[in-house]
Amino acid sequence: MANSIKIRAKIKDNTTEVKCLITHPMETGLRKDSKTGQLIPAHFINEVMADVGGKSVMNAQWSGGISKNPYLSFSFTGAAKGDEVKITWADNQGGGDSETATIS
Amino acid sequence: MMMNIKRRVFLKGSLAAGTVGVAVGAGLLAPQAVIAAWNEKAFQAKSIDDALAAALGGSSSTASDAIKIKAPDIAENGAVVPVSVAAEMAGVESIVLLAEGNNAPLLATFTLGAGAAPDISTRIKMGKTSDVIAVVKAGGKLHSARKSVKVTIGGCGG
Numbered sequence: 001m002a003n004s005i006k007i008r009a010k011i012k013d014n015t016t017e018v019k020c021l022i023t024h025p026m027e028t029g030l031r032k033d034s035k036t037g038q039l040i041p042a043h044f045i046n047e048v049m050a051d052v053g054g055k056s057v058m059n060a061q062w063s064g065g066i067s068k069n070p071y072l073s074f075s076f077t078g079a080a081k082g083d084e085v086k087i088t089w090a091d092n093q094g095g096g097d098s099e100t101a102t103i104s
Numbered sequence: 105m106m107m108n109i110k111r112r113v114f115l116k117g118s119l120a121a122g123t124v125g126v127a128v129g130a131g132l133l134a135p136q137a138v139i140a141a142w143n144e145k146a147f148q149a150k151s152i153d154d155a156l157a158a159a160l161g162g163s164s165s166t167a168s169d170a171i172k173i174k175a176p177d178i179a180e181n182g183a184v185v186p187v188s189v190a191a192e193m194a195g196v197e198s199i200v201l202l203a204e205g206n207n208a209p210l211l212a213t214f215t216l217g218a219g220a221a222p223d224i225s226t227r228i229k230m231g232k233t234s235d236v237i238a239v240v241k242a243g244g245k246l247h248s249a250r251k252s253v254k255v256t257i258g259g260c261g262g
Contacts, residue, residue, distance in 0.1 A: 015221065028229070030207065046142045056217040063147040065203060065211040067184045067227040078219035092142075 007101035009085045016103050018050065019073040020087050028064030043093050045070060051086040052079050079103055147210050152202055155210035156239060156246070159200055165239050165246035168193070173238050173251040179230065182255040188225040189238040196222035196242045204250075205234025230255045 007020045022045065029042025044064040050057050057076045079085075081103055088098035146158035153163040174188035189199055199222060201211040211228050222240065230236075235250040 026229075046147075057220045058217060059215040060212055061142055061147070061215075062212045063208060063210055065206055065208065065229050067229055071186075071225070071227050073225040074214070074220065075223055076217075076220040 003099070004097045005087055005089070005099035007085060007087055007099055009101050009103040011079065011081055011103050015075050015077050016052075016079045016083075016085070017073065017075040018085055018087075018101075020071070022048075022070050022072075022087075022089055022097075024069060024089075024091065026064060026066055026068045026070060030064075041093075043091060045089045045091045047090045048072065049088045050074065051088070052076070052083055143213070146213070148208055149210060150208065152204060152209050152237065155202060155208075156200070159210060159213050160198070160239065160241055160246060162246055165248040168240070168247035168249060171238055171240055171247060171249035173236060173249055174225075175236050175251050175253050177252075178254045178256065180256050182230040182232070182257055184227050185230050185236075185253060185255070186225070186227050187236055189223070189240075191222035191238075191240045191242070191247070193222070193240070193242050193247070196240055198241045199224055200239040200241075201226070201228065202237040202239070203228060203230050203234060204237060205232040205255075206230065209237075 004023045005020055007018065009016055009018045024045050025043055027040050027043040031040050032038065033040055042064055045062050048060040048062065058074050083103045084100045085103060086098060086100045090096040143159055146155050149155035149158055156163040170192040172190045175185060179185040187201065189201065196216055198216060199214045202209045203211055212226065214224050216222065230253060233254045235252050237248060237250045239246055239248045
């Protein structure tokens with residue numbers, strides 16, 4: 001599951017804005033397969049963590065109510081140009097990925 | 105005989121250790137996930153009060169003008185509704201997003217760390233026309249705001 005995350009991190013006036021896109025089906029477990037009529041098992045990201053320099057800046061818990069291929073943006077202060085932002089996600093089926101981006 | 109028993113025990117032990125190792129490797133037991141377990145009770149709650157009580161430890165919140173929810177008035181596709189929440193208050197600890205009309209109303213909780221601004225954007229699914237509710241926990245108190253979004257095609261069923 002490499003490269004499932006795209007991150008843009010830009011600093012402006014001491015505030016860093018991070019935008020990220022994660023590739024994930026985000027199945028709620030309530031949808032039916034149109035061909036077989038079977039329920040599609042729940043498969044969604046339930047945790048997203050953002051670290052800067054080893055410190056957590058944001059920790060999100062999600063349900064299947066977040067859209068497919070989730071988009072997330074948040075901002076924080078206290079970082080400098082060149083610092084690395086690390087985004088990690090984990091889903092309810094044991095999958096996960098992480099990616100780092102340099103603040104520009 | 106003794107040897108055999110020990111060997112069994114040893115095998116069992118190493119097998120168990122192996123499974124844990126594999127689980128960690130596969131991200132099943134990401135170290136962070138162990139510390140902050142996913143709040144299953146809150147996310148499966150069917151009512152907003154239950155969800156808030158499980159997620160934030162209280163369901164009574166005061167309406168606040170300082171919380172701004174940016175969402176479309178009419179969402180053509182309920183599967184992708186862009187939502188932004190910004191709170192103009194100090195000491196925000198967490199932001200919780202709910203969709204009143206969904207089966208399980210709690211969508212997401214965001215816990216903010218040091219330096220994080222109370223300003224979050226994401227995209228949510230909405231089953232039907234209802235209010236999007238943002239609850240912000242600041243200084244131990246809950247503040248909330250809501251915005252009605254009209255959904256023309258639901259995004260939760262299929």
